[in-house]
Amino acid sequence: MTIGEALKEEQKRLGLTSEAMAAGVITKGTYSKVVNGKLRLSSDLLVEILFKHNIDISDFFEMIKSTYMPKEKLIEEKLFSEMQQALNNHEVEKAEECLTKIKNQTSNKYLQQRAEITVAYLTNSTDKLSKNFKQAVVDELNNHSNWVNDLDALRLFNTALLILSSEKVEIEMNLFFIKLRVVLVKSF
Known part of the structure; x- marks a missing residue:
């Protein structure tokens, strides 16, 4: 699972719109590009989104591990x-x-x-x-x-x-x- 896919999964779990998920951190358009795999998100912005929505970082990285870990x-x-x-x-x-x-x-x-x-x-x-x-x-x-x-x-x-x-x-x-x-x- 990519970072974008994991963000979309967490957004769905939280019952948030794309706009609400991105609000105050990045634009809705940028968020859309990230979840659709068209743009990479900096680690700072990713962590900010995760913290903003109380998403457990360990759980999040567990979701994406198979894609990014050697x-x-x-x-x-x-x-x-x-x-x-x-x-x-x-x-x-x-x-x-x-x-x-x-x-x-x-x-x-x-x-x-x-x-x-x-x-x-x-x-x-x-x-x-x-x-x-x-x-x-x-x-x-x-x-x-x-x-x-x-x-x-x-x-x-x-x-x-x-x-x-x-x-x-x-x-x-x-x-x-x-x-x-x-x-x-x-x-x-």
């Missing part, structure tokens, strides 16, 4: 969701199938490592993960310059807590908070 990211997101569902429902076979898909369909190392850990967790075999694998996970986190702001790295960190010794968890948590402090200090 295909590889869409695949990763779908696979991540499938793996989460398998984990939440304790469905070992689905998790194993998802792991195979992840290995075959994406090059996202974080997602692959998380899937390995998830399957090991569901099959009660986390102790069978090799020391090299566990060290690779820790190295991935520690070699990342700013993983505190990287959602994939944070997810890996969260999942890695299942396989690391309590001593390693304590070390990684301390490193996490040190990196977080650095990020917070730099932002002020």
Whole structure:
């Protein structure tokens, strides 16, 4: 769904006319061109329209994601969701199938490592993960310059807590908070 199509959908949901949807932000003619795909809207004006009508930005972007997000990211997101569902429902076979898909369909190392850990967790075999694998996970986190702001790295960190010794968890948590402090200090 395009931005214009999503705006038209929200307009219909709200029961507004084109004029009411655009009022105070852009002209009715400009709005018409946007919803018909003949004109692009700046991000500032889009956000202004969304806020003006109390349209949830997350929901709006969810509507348009399949049109604008890179295909590889869409695949990763779908696979991540499938793996989460398998984990939440304790469905070992689905998790194993998802792991195979992840290995075959994406090059996202974080997602692959998380899937390995998830399957090991569901099959009660986390102790069978090799020391090299566990060290690779820790190295991935520690070699990342700013993983505190990287959602994939944070997810890996969260999942890695299942396989690391309590001593390693304590070390990684301390490193996490040190990196977080650095990020917070730099932002002020």
